[in-house]
Every structure is written in C-alpha cells, then in structure tokens.
Amino acid sequence: VSGAVLLERERLTSGTTWHTAGLLWQLRPSDVEVELLAHTRRVVSQELEKETGLHTGWIQNGGLFIASNRQRLDEYKRLMSLGKVYGVESHVLSPAETKTLYPLMNVDDLYGTLYVPHDGTMDPAGTCTTLTRAAAARGAQVIENCPVTGIHVRTDDFGVRRVAGVETEHGSIQTPCVVNCAGVWASAVGRMAGVKVPLVAMHHAYVVTERIEGIQNMPNVRDHDASVYLRLQGDALSVGGYEANPIFWEEAVKSRTRAAGGLRLKTSTVKGYTLWSDDLRRA
Numbered sequence: 001v002s003g004a005v006l007l008e009r010e011r012l013t014s015g016t017t018w019h020t021a022g023l024l025w026q027l028r029p030s031d032v033e034v035e036l037l038a039h040t041r042r043v044v045s046q047e048l049e050k051e052t053g054l055h056t057g058w059i060q061n062g063g064l065f066i067a068s069n070r071q072r073l074d075e076y077k078r079l080m081s082l083g084k085v086y087g088v089e090s091h092v093l094s095p096a097e098t099k100t101l102y103p104l105m106n107v108d109d110l111y112g113t114l115y116v117p118h119d120g121t122m123d124p125a126g127t128c129t130t131l132t133r134a135a136a137a138r139g140a141q142v143i144e145n146c147p148v149t150g151i152h153v154r155t156d157d158f159g160v161r162r163v164a165g166v167e168t169e170h171g172s173i174q175t176p177c178v179v180n181c182a183g184v185w186a187s188a189v190g191r192m193a194g195v196k197v198p199l200v201a202m203h204h205a206y207v208v209t210e211r212i213e214g215i216q217n218m219p220n221v222r223d224h225d226a227s228v229y230l231r232l233q234g235d236a237l238s239v240g241g242y243e244a245n246p247i248f249w250e251e252a253v254k255s256r257t258r259a260a261g262g263l264r265l266k267t268s269t270v271k272g273y274t275l276w277s278d279d280l281r282r283a
C-alpha cells in the first residue's frame with residue numbers, strides 16, 4: 001500500500017460503517033463471496049491483531065441460519081458442501097440440536113438450522129482503526145476532512161479515457177489510479193469521472209432490545225424466509241429486517257433532517273412494523 005492515500009471527506013467511519021450490525025456470515029451462495037468472506041474473517045480475527053498488536057473487537061459467537069421449510073434446509077445442506085470446499089466448518093442441526101445450542105429459541109416450526117461456529121460479529125470502529133494502523137505502517141496515508149471534489153480524466157492517444165488526478169478542497173493529487181470506495185456516495189464520485197456506478201442504496205434499520213437473560217454468547221441468527229437477523233449485542237439483541245417495500249436513497253434524503261454530523265430519518269419514514277410479525281415468532 002506504499003504511496004496509497006485515503007481521502008475521507010469527514011472522519012473515518014462517518015459513513016455507513018459506524019452503524020453497521022457487523023455480522024459476518026461466511027457461507028453465501030456464490031463461491032467468490034465465500035472466499036472473500038473467509039479471507040475477511042481471517043484478516044479481522046487474526047492477521048490484523050498479529051500485525052498491529054491491536055484487537056479489532058472481533059467476537060466469534062457463531063452464526064445460525066434458520067430453515068423454516070424443506071427447500072431452505074436443502075439449500076443449507078448445499079451451502080455446507082460448498083463450505084467444505086473452502087474450509088468453512090458448518091453443521092446442519094435438527095430442531096432438537098438447535099434447542100440445545102440456543103435454549104431460548106422457539107424451534108417448534110423449524111425444519112433445521114445451519115450452524116457455522118467460526119462466524120461472528122465485527123466491531124466497525126475497531127476494525128477501521130486497526131486497518132488504518134496497519135496501512136499506515138506499510139506507508140499508506142489517511143487524510144480526513146478532505147472531500148474529493150473532482151476527478152481529472154484525460155483521453156490518451158488511443159482514445160482511452162484515463163484518470164490523471166484527484167481534486168480536493170485542499171489541493172490536487174496526480175495519480176493514474178483511483179479506487180472509488182465512497183459507499184452510498186459512490187455514484188456521485190463516479191460521476192466526477194463520467195462513470196456510471198450501478199449502485200442503488202436503500203434505507204435499513206435495526207432495533208435494539210432490552211437485556212435478555214440467557215442470551216449471552218448465543219450465535220447470531222439469520223432467517224432468510226422471514227428476512228430478519230438477530231445480532232447478539234452484549235446481553236441484548238439487535239433485530240434487523242429487510243423490507244419488501246424498501247425506502248430508496250432519494251426518498252430517504254428528501255425526508256431527512258440534518259442531525260449533528262449525520263443523517264437522521266424522520267420516524268414517519270421508518271417502516272418498522274413489517275419487521276416485527278415474523279421476527280418475534282423466533283425470538
């Protein structure tokens with residue numbers, strides 16, 4: 001990373017990262033994702049700590065996928081086989097075995113579960129700090145409060161458009177290479193170079209419960225049919241859901257009110273009610 005410069009318009013983690021649930025599930029239907037996630041897990045749980053001496057905040061509490069129908073259980077069996085190829089340990093559990101692992105769970109309507117013991121939860125701020133420390137030690141530079149305002153592009157002798165530099169509020173940097181990692185703002189940064197970024201952002205929310213006796217050390221839970229996840233948060237749960245009728249970024253921006261340093265949605269735009277019906281059945 002020597003010579004790399006990270007330009008952040010505010011402070012690191014001030015984008016989506018600071019409020020992520022931080023769930024890391026290694027088993028996904030695509031083999032590229034499985035490899036990428038297994039690699040990320042290694043970096044966050046071992047390599048960064050070895051390299052920097054700092055703990056990233058990684059918690060290895062495991063992950064549990066819920067199958068509430070036979071087809072879903074078949075899919076999880078296929079995921080388990082895929083995991084074997086890439087060295088990701090997983091186990092298909094019966095409802096009774098699931099109850100033993102997670103005594104608080106209602107398993108009456110389950111066909112089974114997929115348990116991945118080495119899944120876990122990332123701490124966004126801790127991971128970011130440790131990554132920054134490791135990158136700086138290898139010669140990278142992080143410049144905060146430095147918004148990118150433009151990207152210089154020139155056309156070479158063969159008619160190919162190439163990046164030539166980056167404009168910021170505090171000066172410009174000449175470079176032939178730009179990595180656009182602006183998250184939900186990536187489309188705006190892409191437009192600076194005349195590039196269309198096919199990314200659609202949508203509003204996502206989770207609810208944090210009060211203390212639940214006996215929930216400590218339980219795995220994170222994902223119920224794909226109910227479109228919800230339960231994330232262990234100390235001795236409570238964060239309960240998040242994916243809406244069938246999501247609010248897209250443009251709509252969310254229209255209804256936003258500026259809070260100190262962040263984006264706050266008016267409560268009227270938070271469609272929390274669809275989260276609850278399926279989810280409370282499980283918790």
Ligand SMILES: Cc1cc2nc3c(=O)[nH]c(=O)nc-3n(C[C@H](O)[C@H](O)[C@H](O)COP(=O)(O)OP(=O)(O)OC[C@H]3O[C@@H](n4cnc5c(N)ncnc54)[C@H](O)[C@@H]3O)c2cc1C
Pocket residue numbers: 007008009010011012013014015016017018019020021022023024146147148149181182183184185189204205206240
């Ligand atoms: C509630 C919630 C729960 C989530 N849960 C999970 C989960 O469990 N597991 C999971 O894997 N993912 C989860 N995600 C998604 C995850 O948080 C994001 O994918 C991830 O944080 C994106 O990181 P990023 O670095 O790409 O973007 P960001 O963290 O948004 O970083 C982009 C940065 O670019 C900066 N920027 C923008 N424009 C400019 C500019 N012109 N110049 C300079 N800098 C600029 C911003 O200030 C920002 O800091 C969740 C997201 C939310 C909202």
